[in-house]
Amino acid sequence: DTGVSQNPRHKITKRGQNVTFRCDPISEHNRLYWYRQTLGQGPEFLTYFQNEAQLEKSRLLSDRFSAERPKGSFSTLEIQRTEQGDSAMYLCASSLGTTGNTIYFGEGSWLTVV
């Protein structure tokens, strides 16, 4: 399978704990995106990388959120001191970054904060 891979698929955590999600993009893709999706809503942009450089962060990405893409390969999204409002599906996507190119999504990581 050469698609976008996300781990873990599901995570239940207690409020106040830290969680980390990993994304492995399609190997030749230089762009990597993170989105958040809550039930009944469309995905909301969080941040994206061009190779290892983080080029844009949404206002949704509070100080408790951090994303990295060391060496321009896989990426991690960490949420510190989780809150119940962080419960959502976190989607990773990748593309070649050229205008009009398809952005491919992983199956998402579901986070439930209890």
Next chain:
Amino acid sequence: GNSVTQMEGPVTLSEEAFLTINCTYTATGYPSLFWYVQYPGEGLQLLLKATKADDKGSNKGFEATYRKETTSFHLEKGSVQVSDSAVYFCALSARAAGNKLTFGGGTRVLVKP
């Protein structure tokens, strides 16, 4: 800023009925337009796309035409199947916005046998 508006669901249809989901957008420049589909418990899959005005995207019997004059990209299918039950998202990407996707709120479609 860029935005996408699509009709709210749920849309309930009988098998073999005609499906239309309206989508309009606001963007600077000339965006590319996409329809993604999300089946229960899964991530998003690209259904079709169009990258310039008057282009028609098509896939699996679905079609959508990029209409710059009405800033629309309505999704249509002539005869739906039960397996088409899913949530459909209209989206745009624009070079000026880093080519990231901006999504509409999604339209849930339920096809009954």
